[in-house]
Amino acid sequence: MDPLLSVENLHARFGSRAAVRGVSFSVRAGEKVALVGESGSGKTVTAQALMRLNPDVTLSGTVRFNGEELLSVPERRLRQLRGREMAMIFQEPMSALNPVYTIGNQIIETLSQHFGLAPRAARQRAIELLARTGIPDPEIKVDAYPFQLSGGQRQRAMIAMALACQPKLLIADEPTTALDVTVQAQILALLDELQRDLGMAVLFITHDLNLVRRFADRVAVMKDGEVVETGTVAEVFDHPEHPYTRELLASRPDTLDDAPGQAEPRLQAESIRVAFSRRRGWFGKTVTPVLHGISLSVPAGRTLGIVGESGSGKTTLGLALTRLIEAEGQVTLDTTRLDTLSGQALRASRRDYQVVFQDPFASLSPRLTVGQIVGEGVALHFPELDEAARRQRVLDTLTEVGLAADSVDRYPHEFSGGQRQRIAIARALVLRPKLILLDEPTSALDATLQKQVLQLLRRLQHKYGLSYLFISHDLAVIRAVAHEVLVLKDGKVVEAGPTRRVFEAPGQPYTRDLLAAALLGA
DSSP states (O other): OOOSEEEEEEEEEETTEEEEEEEEEEEOTTOEEEEEEOTTSSHHHHHHHHTTOOTTOEEEEEEEETTEESSSSOHHHHHHHBTTTEEEEOSOHHHHSOTTSOHHHHHHHHHHHHHOOOHHHHHHHHHHHHHHTTOSSHHHHTTOOGGGSOHHHHHHHHHHHHHTTOOSEEEEESTTTTOOHHHHHHHHHHHHHHHHHHTOEEEEEESOHHHHHHHOSEEEEEETTEEEEEEEHHHHHHSOOSHHHHHHHTOOOOOOOOOOOOOOEEEEEEEEEEEEEEEETTTEEEEEEEEEEEEEEEETTOEEEEEOOTTSSHHHHHHHHTTSSOOEEEEEETTEEGGGOOHHHHHHHGGGEEEEOSOHHHHSOTTSOHHHHHHHHHHHHOTTSOHHHHHHHHHHHHHHTTOOGGGGGSOGGGSOHHHHHHHHHHHHHTTOOSEEEEESTTTTSOHHHHHHHHHHHHHHHHHHOOEEEEEOSOHHHHHHHOSEEEEEETTEEEEEEEHHHHHHSOOSHHHHHHHHHHHTTO
């Protein structure tokens, strides 16, 4: 059978810099092929080249879809193919979704453009797609804007949009990055079902080797813009030939082996409650409770892991603790009552606690260089430092998170997703705070970089006595960094305790379900 997609000797260049060099692979109809490799290895550039999505890239080689050469067809023909025949799920849904249109309108636009559906029929189809991807209350969420959804819900909305036209080829660029383990399993099962029903082929781009083992038929391993190994998943995983492939397979996070110890509480929170209000008509409103009286404690130099499904309230809790949203309850950092501060006093207190957000592309200003982004807080909180001292502190911090010195004068869009996440970590670390809230800080990183960043966070914690609030859907990551764990469901704590005890002897059915879903990928 001729392949549905055939890529031969593909080269991609940004000016004089080669990003992809001589890449060749194929995808047959109904086949699932995974493209794996480190952040910056050229996976996403390769995926974008297939649909010619990046105008700044110079392409050469051959890309055939259903026998049609895509690198030479006119733009009008590409617009016909995009969405209808070939669709893509992007890595960062917050930057890929239009912030001024509702989720439903963005799906409806695709259906109207390619199928000519009437508005009412297109809306009903959008609701069905949201329901099929596992978004709760799709009749309500269809009218929500991207910022009103959690990270995982935004990713599922992106998947619904990509699948709207039932394409022959789905290019999935990290489609489960923002999803918890149970929803990951649901999405992979959904893609399996759709592939069987529609005969759809999938090019699956990911840094998560567990997902590759569970999902793909064949795999191509990329490094430095080249494919270094290909084969069936069983062949490559069980008998890797290239040293880089063996390195990837050996890069699972190490389990934290640290005695509990005794330390004074650094962060204490009591009875944290959050409710969101939504207008209803001209004068009415509905109030939705999100967090229900949560209490917790984080000792100095220790890590509290917060886990739960997407929409369980993990990020809302983190934002409430760091005073980024309004909340009821008491929050104390060392001896300072954060919930009583406002104005200049609140801004000054932020030197002691920082945040690494889930989506680095949305949280980094596109108009500032990396040096300006990382140095902004230094200039604000350390006015006594001169320009040379501030720049040196920025350079030292960038080096600590594994970025080259020349990164300081570049812009966020010039970096891969994983590199942007390291920039976000550097921005928080540069102030040497007492507490850092890490909201999915390794979700965009491949296996080797994930392990390096976790080791870095451990080293910095020991060096500076940092306390971490670590939010993650990846239970292997939580096990590698957290001394204690808090399990959330529907805005309530269902289980809490030392990480080892919770993981080895969970006391609640919900915790056992989370661990069982994670073990499916082990």
